[in-house]
Amino acid sequence: MSYERVTWKNRAVEKPMTYSITHNEDDTVTLARAPGEVYEAGTPVNAENLNRMDEGISEAHEALKEKSSIAEMHKRDRVANLLVNSNFADPLNWRGQTEYNGNHARTIDGWGTDGANKKVVVSNGYVRAETTIGSAYATIMQKVVYNTQYAGKTLTAAAYLRSNVTPRIQVYNGDTSIKSGEGVSGDYQVLVCSFTVPASTSDGALIVKLQGKSTGVGDYLEVKWAALYEGAYTAETLPAYVIPDKRIEMIRCGVPLNPPNLLDNSWFVNPINQRGLTSFAGVGYFIDRWASWAEDNHLNLNANGITVTKSLIQGIACDNTKTYTAAVCLADGSIYVGTGIPENEDFGVWNKVWVTKTEYGVIFYLHAESEQTYRWAALYEGAYTAETLPAYVYKGYAAELAECQRYYVNTANVWMACHKIRGWGAIVEIPANMRVAPTVLIDSTDGVCIYDNASKWVPTTISYTQMNSKSVFIVLTDVDNTTFGESLLVKGITGLSADL
Amino acid sequence: MGNTILPNENFAETVVEQRNPHPYEVYVSADPAGRIYAVNSSAFIFNTNGWVRIDEGYGDRYHHAQGNYLPGPLMDERGVLRYKLEDGQPVERTQEEMDADYTPPVPAPTAEERMTEIESALIELAAMLGGDA
Numbered sequence: 214m215s216y217e218r219v220t221w222k223n224r225a226v227e228k229p230m231t232y233s234i235t236h237n238e239d240d241t242v243t244l245a246r247a248p249g250e251v252y253e254a255g256t257p258v259n260a261e262n263l264n265r266m267d268e269g270i271s272e273a274h275e276a277l278k279e280k281s282s283i284a285e286m287h288k289r290d291r292v293a294n295l296l297v298n299s300n301f302a303d304p305l306n307w308r309g310q311t312e313y314n315g316n317h318a319r320t321i322d323g324w325g326t327d328g329a330n331k332k333v334v335v336s337n338g339y340v341r342a343e344t345t346i347g348s349a350y351a352t353i354m355q356k357v358v359y360n361t362q363y364a365g366k367t368l369t370a371a372a373y374l375r376s377n378v379t380p381r382i383q384v385y386n387g388d389t390s391i392k393s394g395e396g397v398s399g400d401y402q403v404l405v406c407s408f409t410v411p412a413s414t415s416d417g418a419l420i421v422k423l424q425g426k427s428t429g430v431g432d433y434l435e436v437k438w439a440a441l442y443e444g445a446y447t448a449e450t451l452p453a454y455v456i457p458d459k460r461i462e463m464i465r466c467g468v469p470l471n472p473p474n475l476l477d478n479s480w481f482v483n484p485i486n487q488r489g490l491t492s493f494a495g496v497g498y499f500i501d502r503w504a505s506w507a508e509d510n511h512l513n514l515n516a517n518g519i520t521v522t523k524s525l526i527q528g529i530a531c532d533n534t535k536t537y538t539a540a541v542c543l544a545d546g547s548i549y550v551g552t553g554i555p556e557n558e559d560f561g562v563w564n565k566v567w568v569t570k571t572e573y574g575v576i577f578y579l580h581a582e583s584e585q586t587y588r589w590a591a592l593y594e595g596a597y598t599a600e601t602l603p604a605y606v607y608k609g610y611a612a613e614l615a616e617c618q619r620y621y622v623n624t625a626n627v628w629m630a631c632h633k634i635r636g637w638g639a640i641v642e643i644p645a646n647m648r649v650a651p652t653v654l655i656d657s658t659d660g661v662c663i664y665d666n667a668s669k670w671v672p673t674t675i676s677y678t679q680m681n682s683k684s685v686f687i688v689l690t691d692v693d694n695t696t697f698g699e700s701l702l703v704k705g706i707t708g709l710s711a712d713l
Numbered sequence: 714m715g716n717t718i719l720p721n722e723n724f725a726e727t728v729v730e731q732r733n734p735h736p737y738e739v740y741v742s743a744d745p746a747g748r749i750y751a752v753n754s755s756a757f758i759f760n761t762n763g764w765v766r767i768d769e770g771y772g773d774r775y776h777h778a779q780g781n782y783l784p785g786p787l788m789d790e791r792g793v794l795r796y797k798l799e800d801g802q803p804v805e806r807t808q809e810e811m812d813a814d815y816t817p818p819v820p821a822p823t824a825e826e827r828m829t830e831i832e833s834a835l836i837e838l839a840a841m842l843g844g845d846a
Contacts, residue, residue, distance in 0.1 A: 572771050649773045650780030652757050676750050676787050676794075677779050685780070688788060710757070711777060 216269035219262050224255025292452045295368070295441040296355055296421065297323040297465045300456050301340040302437050307468050309536025309552055309596030311335050314345075320353065322466040327352050327422060342434045344427040351376075351425040351434045357441065360410065360419035369407040369446040372439040373454070375400055376425040378432045382406040385420040386413075395426075401437065407445045459601055468595065471603055475529050475537075475592040476577060477502045477616045480607045481518035482588060485614050487623035487708075490514075498712065501617035502527050503579075511584075517544040518588040521581045524567075528713035529592065531574040538597040539577060541566040542605065544586035552596045566590065573713065619648045622709040625656075631663055631689070631701035641687040641703050651709035653677050653687060661705035663689060685709060737775035739782055740764035741803060748814075749796040749803055752787065754778040767802060791815050 227249030235243040256262060298305045298321060305322040313320040316329040321340060326333060330349040334341045342351040357363075370382045374396075381395040382404055394406030410419060421441055425434030438454050446452070463470060478485045478501050485501040492513040493499040499512050503525050510523040519525070531537075533555040540550045543565075553560025553568065555575045561567035564585075567578040579587050589605050597603065608616075632640045655661050655675065663670040672689035687706065738755040742764055756776050758764060774781045783803060789795055793811045796803045822830070 649777055652753070652777045652779045654757070674750050677752075688792065711773075713776075 216272065217265075219256060219265060221256045221262075222253060224251075225253035226251050292442050292444065294455070294457065295357055295363075295443070296439055297358070298462050299439045299454075300462075301439065302338045303456075303459075304335065304340060305459065305462055305466055305468060305601075306335055307466070307536070307595045307597075309538075309554060322462075322468060324353050324355050327354050336435075339435045339437050342423070342425065342436070344425075344432055345430060347427060347429045347432075350427050351378075351432055352422055353434070353436065354420055354422040355439075356417050357419040357421060358417075360414055361416055363410045363419075363443065364414050365410060365412045366443060367407060367409050367445045369405055369442050369444060369451070370394075370421045370440070371403060371405045371442070371446070371448075371451055371454075372423050372436055373401060373403050374423060374434060374436040374439075375402065376432075376434045378428060378434075379426040380404060380434055381424050381426060383422040383424055384408050385418075385422065386411045387415070387418040403448045403451065405446060405448050405451060463601060468601075469603070471606065472593045472595060474606065474608070475531060475594065476527060476590055477620070478527075478613050479590045480613070481514075481590075482516070483610065484514070484519070485610070485617045486514070487617070487621060489623075498621070499525065502620060502712075504712075515586070518586050519579075520584060520586045521579050522584050523581065525579040527577045528571065529574050529577060530713065531594075533570045533575050535594055536596050537568065537575070538591075538593045538595060538602070539566045539568045540591045540593075540597075540602055540605075541579065542588045542590075544588050546588075548599065548602070550597065550599045550602055552598075568592070619646065620710075620712050622647070622651070623707070624709065625707040627704075627706075629703045629706065631703040633701055641689070641706065642684055647682045647709065647711040649711050650682055651685065651711040653685060653706060654708040654710055656705040656707050659705055661687075661689065661703060664702045664704065682711070736769040736771055737778070738766050739768040739770075739775055739778045740766055741798060743798045747797045747799070748794040748806070749787065749798055750794055752778050752782055752803075754782075765798060765801065767798075 228247060231247045231249065232244040233247045235245065237243060301321075304324075307322050308319070311334065313326070313333045314331075315326070317326060318331070318333070319325045320333040321335060324333070324340075326342075328349060330344060330346045331352055332343040332345055333353055334343065340353065342353040344351045370384055372382060374380050376396075376398055378398050379395055380398070380402075381393050383393045384391050384406060391411065392406055392408035394404055396402050396404045421439070423434060423436055423439060425432055438456075440451075440454055442452060460470070481500075484503075487501055488498065490499055492511075493505065494511050495508055496505055496510075498504045500514070500519070503519075504527070505512060505523070505525055507523040510521070510525075512522070512525060513520050536552065536554050538550060538552045539561050540548060541562075542548045549562040549565040551561035551566060551568070555568055555570040559567060559569045561578070561580070564580060564582050567580040569576050569578070575592075577590070577592055579585075579590060589607075591603075591605055593603060629641050632642070661672060661675055663672065674689075676688045677685065687703075689703070740753055740755070740758055740761060741749045742751040743749045753764070754776055755761075755769075757779070768782070769775065783796060785795065785805075787795060789811065793814045795806060795811065797806050797810075798804075
């Protein structure tokens with residue numbers, strides 16, 4: 214029973230606080246009010262009125278207690294939102310675009326358009342659906358997953374939206390419209406649409422569409438959140454919308470939680486370092502896969518990672534029309550994240566990490582305008598924020614070495630077996646499984662020499678033939694093949710390079 | 714998305730330059746007869762004396778020209794060079810040209826031949842010694 218208010222009235226009299234005194238025989242006095250004219254009698258402060266307030270307060274407390282009771286909390290939690298990625302104020306947007314066009318385009322995670330001439334724009338605090346021709350409704354839609362378990366049940370679709378035309382929620386089972394609920398054009402409103410799921414529904418057939426009933430180009434619908442609950446609700450009884458946990462939504466949307474780090478040798482505390490350099494200045498490769506392009510660059514390895522004074526770059530072969538997220542962690546533990554599509558624009562966080570397009574993919578920069586120490590770096594496909602960034606995973610030394618040796622193999626100071634080929638020279642076969650047929654690097658000071666058990670032979674010419682990514686034949690010619698022995702060793706081949 | 718301060722002009726120019734580096738130049742070395750015995754790129758040659766520039770471009774074919782520029786191996790299975798420089802470009806040599814360069818190796822004598830030769834020499838020596846007796 215709802216509480217009826219007392220509606221207290223103050224007493225108003227001609228003579229307030231005025232009394233007449235009557236002296237009694239037993240020397241007591243009796244005071245009697247002498248208010249004069251009574252303008253307003255006032256509400257009596259009596260047991261009835263006070264108890265009514267008491268009762269009302271008690272009932273309110275009970276109702277509050279019931280609502281906040283565990284039973285009520287459990288009951289509320291069971292009203293799960295059957296739509297994924299429903300918070301349009303801050304949606305998951307793994308594809309990383311701010312605008313989506315196209316026929317039946319996939320847009321933010323879990324949502325799409327329902328035909329041609331539709332556009333979806335991801336804005337600050339809402340998602341906006343537009344039409345590019347007058348006859349197509351501005352639409353954003355989602356196919357409900359696991360819909361068959363709700364066959365025959367009542368569901369309620371809801372959304373908090375606004376439109377310059379009539380907004381509506383339209384529910385389909387396959388191609389058949391089963392229910393719609395319309396609002397009014399203008400400001401934000403909660404729109405609801407309760408419906409019964411057909412018993413014959415099949416997987417993926419149940420579709421919730423949020424639409425603006427467009428009549429002209431540019432008509433729009435802006436949505437802040439959407440929901441689909443089991444049960445019948447009105448706008449007044451609708452469960453309060455709960456912003457979902459983003460990482461749970463990532464799982465529901467199938468966004469990779471542990472995507473591969475596209476960078477090689479990204480753990481700078483213990484990097485692969487075949488060249489064996491602990492410091493470097495100028496232009497050239499430093500640790501494996503990382504190179505300096507700046508003449509005034511100074512790099513060094515230390516216990517905290519790699520210290521850079523200008524930049525250190527890594528080239529990555531990839532599709533630069535896709536969305537990527539670049540992240541770095543400095544020695545002090547701070548993490549910087551940037552997302553973008555390299556084909557469209559460079560992106561990153563200035564003075565920390567930068568990504569640019571190149572003809573084979575992207576160039577990833579550890580970018581520092583002054584001395585800065587990096588602990589790790591990562592490049593992931595997809596759009597992640599600082600909140601949703603996957604945890605950095607060190608691939609392990611062996612895995613990193615195998616990856617790095619697809620690009621560069623160090624053979625400095627290595628003696629290699631050499632096979633005498635009667636008639637034309639000697640061959641060194643170097644097994645390698647590299648990215649492409651590598652370039653052979655030789656000692657710039659002493660060159661390449663063949664040794665047998667008696668002498669040292671210096672070839673007149675060195676040719677490289679029958680090369681592929683798996684082995685290299687180095688032919689050493691113009692050597693007097695009639696005099697050197699059978700057991701031969703070669704020294705002076707310092708490395709194989711297939712670096713980008 | 715996540716980008717902050719715009720780059721200053723100097724670095725922007727540097728980034729553009731680094732994003733579009735100079736193309737890799739492809740060089741070959743040839744003997745006086747024009748036979749190509751080495752291929753490499755400007756990424757790895759620092760002194761181009763003795764090298765002839767034949768092409769330039771981007772990508773692995775030009776960057777790692779040594780093993781990727783020519784369509785086939787530099788030599789055939791006999792160690793004969795397969796390409797020659799003609800009008801500043803590498804062309805495949807004809808089979809006749811390559812055969813003319815091939816010198817079959819002198820086969821080494823077999824053990825039996827060597828034994829026969831030794832035996833013949835001993836017989837001759839014995840005959841000489843026996844004649845003086």
